[in-house]
Amino acid sequence: MADKLVHLIITRQDTPDSTPYKEEFKVPYRPNMNVISALMEIQRNPVNAQGQKTKPVIWESNCLEEVCGACSMVINGKPRQACSALVDKLEQPIRIEPMSTFPVQRDLSVDRSRMFDALKRVKAWIPIDGTYDLGPGPRMPEVDRQWAYELSKCMTCGVCLEACPNVNEKSPFIGPFAISQVRLFNQHPTGAMNKHERLEALMGEGGIAECGNSQNCVQACPKGIPLTTSIAHMNKETNKYALKRFFFS
Amino acid sequence: MANSQEFVSRRIHSLLGLVPIGLFLLVHLVANYSATRGAEAFNSTVTFMESLPILIVLEFVFIYIPLLFHAIYGIYIAFQAKSNVGNFGYLRNHLFLWQRISGIITLIFVAWHVWQTRIQIAMGTEFNYDLMASILSNPAMVVFYVIGVLAAVFHFSNGIWSFLVHWGITVGPRSQRLASYFTLVIFVVVSFIGIRAITAFIQ
Numbered sequence: 001m002a003d004k005l006v007h008l009i010i011t012r013q014d015t016p017d018s019t020p021y022k023e024e025f026k027v028p029y030r031p032n033m034n035v036i037s038a039l040m041e042i043q044r045n046p047v048n049a050q051g052q053k054t055k056p057v058i059w060e061s062n063c064l065e066e067v068c069g070a071c072s073m074v075i076n077g078k079p080r081q082a083c084s085a086l087v088d089k090l091e092q093p094i095r096i097e098p099m100s101t102f103p104v105q106r107d108l109s110v111d112r113s114r115m116f117d118a119l120k121r122v123k124a125w126i127p128i129d130g131t132y133d134l135g136p137g138p139r140m141p142e143v144d145r146q147w148a149y150e151l152s153k154c155m156t157c158g159v160c161l162e163a164c165p166n167v168n169e170k171s172p173f174i175g176p177f178a179i180s181q182v183r184l185f186n187q188h189p190t191g192a193m194n195k196h197e198r199l200e201a202l203m204g205e206g207g208i209a210e211c212g213n214s215q216n217c218v219q220a221c222p223k224g225i226p227l228t229t230s231i232a233h234m235n236k237e238t239n240k241y242a243l244k245r246f247f248f249s
Numbered sequence: 250m251a252n253s254q255e256f257v258s259r260r261i262h263s264l265l266g267l268v269p270i271g272l273f274l275l276v277h278l279v280a281n282y283s284a285t286r287g288a289e290a291f292n293s294t295v296t297f298m299e300s301l302p303i304l305i306v307l308e309f310v311f312i313y314i315p316l317l318f319h320a321i322y323g324i325y326i327a328f329q330a331k332s333n334v335g336n337f338g339y340l341r342n343h344l345f346l347w348q349r350i351s352g353i354i355t356l357i358f359v360a361w362h363v364w365q366t367r368i369q370i371a372m373g374t375e376f377n378y379d380l381m382a383s384i385l386s387n388p389a390m391v392v393f394y395v396i397g398v399l400a401a402v403f404h405f406s407n408g409i410w411s412f413l414v415h416w417g418i419t420v421g422p423r424s425q426r427l428a429s430y431f432t433l434v435i436f437v438v439v440s441f442i443g444i445r446a447i448t449a450f451i452q
């Protein structure tokens with residue numbers, strides 16, 4: 001048991017502009033390992049499968065319990081979180097690549113700025129600032145709170161963008177997650193006061209119209225967020241809003 | 250308002266696919282089906298169609314212009330996607346890819362079909378059962394027509410499914426699954442009508 005090894009094939013890239021290359025590693029196996037702990041082994045002892053000394057592999061992670069979204073990478077062809085990818089459940093050799101939708105910074109670390117820009121574009125927050133205390137807002141019905149909570153689990157991990165055939169360099173699509181976030185904030189009783197601003201944003205460039213219903217996002221989302229339900233719901237809302245705007249203003 | 254141009258174009262694209270284009274497809278295939286009752290019946294359907302008032306205006310408003318818009322904008326949509334059925338082999342993802350492939354096949358087929366029929370008529374050929382029978386006396390043409398009709402009907406049926414989502418009619422997974430069964434039935438029934446009509450011209 002002691003000399004059992006985990007075989008990894010990692011797609012690496014030294015700088016944002018350099019050409020990616022593959023490097024193989026064999027790290028000592030431990031029970032209940034996940035991909036992060038395998039990467040930590042490489043960090044501890046940066047020697048590749050050929051026995052040559054190499055640069056340690058760079059990746060991002062924080063929570064180590066699939067709630068922050070920082071450690072997303074493509075593992076055996078599927079985008080997912082490295083911290084919840086258990087080595088025992090993966091076919092070996094384990095192929096690890098950075099998500100291709102985002103610019104690579106180095107090795108497995110990617111720049112997810114476009115997601116944060118998308119959240120800013122759709123105003124995925126609730127404005128409560130004022131010059132005086134506005135007092136408590138209206139209460140949210142419990143039935144709505146229950147499903148809204150599910151939507152609030154989004155951790156901006158990028159998996160739904162990686163899975164979507166319409167998120168690519170030829171298209172400006174902001175991605176499924178942002179549409180679901182509009183549904184979340186428009187449902188909130190205080191957030192609903194700025195509903196139209198978010199709807200306008202969804203109707204803008206790269207907005208909801210870019211969705212082509214491949215429905216990969218809902219299959220891929222690690223948090224089980226009903227993304228396609230959110231999208232269809234926001235389709236209805238944006239259509240209603242567009243017609244109202246066209247005929248009554 | 251100006252920045253929602255894309256949004257509006259997509260919605261128009263979706264709407265036109267159903268009305269009038271999809272509706273026209275149904276009328277067209279059902280009209281063809283009259284050939285199963287013999288040359289006589291088909292020719293009288295043709296005469297009836299040709300007797301419609303302001304036919305050329307109807308053709309432009311309800312067929313050519315919507316079809317051109319749907320086709321050109323559709324090509325743009327099709328080539329914007331980066332298909333990934335290899336890593337994500339889910340049914341809907343395959344249908345997503347096939348919606349784009351069938352759209353392109355349908356476009357090629359329709360262009361050819363319009364040239365063989367409508368343009369020939371405009372240039373003086375008389376349209377009747379015999380014209381179609383002579384086109385379909387070539388087995389390669391039969392194969393081409395069958396593929397063309399299947400592509401068009403698939404694009405139409407699966408397009409209804411997307412239409413229902415784009416217009417917020419089927420929102421949750423259950424209604425979307427029901428819509429899948431419903432559009433599957435449409436595909437089977439309309440394909441049968443379309444292909445049966447083709448075989449009626451083979452002597």
Ligand code: SF4
Pocket residue numbers: 069153154155156157158159160161176177180220221222223224225227
């Ligand atoms: S919706 Fe799901 S897959 Fe998409 S970013 Fe949020 S958590 Fe990740």
Ligand code: FES
Pocket residue numbers: 060061062063064065066067068069070071072081082083084
């Ligand atoms: S480290 Fe936070 S999701 Fe993996």
